[in-house]
Amino acid sequence: GAGVSQTPSNKVTEKGKYVELRCDPISGHTALYWYRQSLGQGPEFLIYFQGTGAADDSGLPNDRFFAVRPEGSVSTLKIQRTERGDSAVYLCASSLSVLEGQFFGPGTRLTVL
């Protein structure tokens, strides 16, 4: 079956611009997660959705970051006024429940010039 998909695969933007990153989870997975991975590091938790609601957004770095999942399936991570320090790979994962393993998408590589 289809895995987690993320678009775009690469995004280059200029400092100060707004970007949206999209995640399509595995069908039927109610739990969805966003992580951020910098070079040479493991993924770091950003936000967790159970259904449509953000159950925990404590990992979002600041208020420039926001994520939605309006219909309980596709999620969008939104970054306002991007900064060079936002450059990283943004990973999305989904699972049947929090008790099950998380399956990751290929990631979106964001580069802020």
Next chain:
Amino acid sequence: EDQVTQSPEALRLQEGESSSLNCSYTVSGLRGLFWYRQDPGKGPEFLFTLYSAGEEKEKERLKATLTKKESFLHITAPKPEDSATYLCAVQVSGGSNYKLTFGKGTLLTVNP
């Protein structure tokens, strides 16, 4: 604070040379320990979940084991296609039991 430390940072093996990767963890209470494989430019690929000390799981040339303080990923007779970064992550019991806390990974290179 929950911590995960992986060693070595990088490991170079000859094809057929067995070895082990280490993941040590400090958590308030462990719900599960996860191993992932990550190829360059790809997302992490799920390998194993271990839940209790003494548990072992195997998949092809890989075997994961768990103690109360660490986990090992044993690689038997590796092949060049096993080259990747191997990530370890923990999930704690209690309120934040959905969150994975990752180590930095071990970059494994298997030479033919």
